[in-house]
Amino acid sequence: MKKVITIVIGMFMFLMGAGFTLPGLAKARDFGAMPADLVGIYTLGIVLALVGMSIVHFGLSKRNAV
Numbered sequence: 001m002k003k004v005i006t007i008v009i010g011m012f013m014f015l016m017g018a019g020f021t022l023p024g025l026a027k028a029r030d031f032g033a034m035p036a037d038l039v040g041i042y043t044l045g046i047v048l049a050l051v052g053m054s055i056v057h058f059g060l061s062k063r064n065a066v
Contacts, residue, residue, distance in 0.1 A: 007059040013052030020045025 024042035028034045034042065 003059055003062070007056055010052045010055030010059060013048050013055065015052075017045045017047070017049025017052055021049060 020041050022045075024034060024038040024045065027038055
């Protein structure tokens with residue numbers, strides 16, 4: 001059960017990170033450069049997405065030794 005909760009939390013973090021990252025990418029596409037007010041949110045989104053992917057990977061690859 002603990003493994004499933006870890007994987008679900010990692011997926012949630014990944015989706016939150018993508019949600020923070022995508023608006024910044026859309027603004028960069030529209031303006032041709034990243035506006036200064038979105039740099040912090042964009043960076044936070046990248047960090048959340050990477051940590052979330054790492055948690056999911058760790059949760060899926062961790063094996064119990066018998």
